[in-house]
Amino acid sequence: xxxxxxxxGDWYAEADIxxxxxxxxxxxxxxTHESGAENQQSEHTVATVSNTPxxxxxxxxxLAHRILSDL
Numbered sequence: 125x126x127x128x129x130x131x132x133g134d135w136y137a138e139a140d141i142x143x144x145x146x147x148x149x150x151x152x153x154x155x156t157h158e159s160g161a162e163n164q165q166s167e168h169t170v171a172t173v174s175n176t177p178x179x180x181x182x183x184x185x186x187l188a189h190r191i192l193s194d195l
Contacts, residue, residue, distance in 0.1 A: 128185055132192045134158045139184035141177050148173045151184025155191055 127140035136156040141149050151170035156163055170187050174180035 128181070128188070130188055130192055132195060135192060135195050137188035137192050139181065139188040141180040141184060143177075144173065146173075148175060149177050149180035150174065151180045151182075151187060153184055153188045153191060155188075 127138050130137045130139070134157055136158070138154045138156070140152055140154070142152055144150050150173050153168045153170075154165060155168065156165045168187060168191060170180070170183040172183060174183060
């Protein structure tokens with residue numbers, strides 16, 4: 125499943141998933157801020173675990189939107 129990217133000004137959010145040990149999935153979001161020659165990045169993990177990749181990606185997309193709206 126491909127990552128989903130969102131942009132807000134100089135901020136970028138990339139929502140994706142990872143499979144965890146118990147065969148379930150968890151959403152992750154990488155936030156990047158481009159500030160000239162230097163990029164700042166932070167990774168955020170969705171608090172819940174999902175049974176399917178689709179559910180995990182939906183949770184990651186929602187988290188990405190919440191983070192970008194707070195910036």
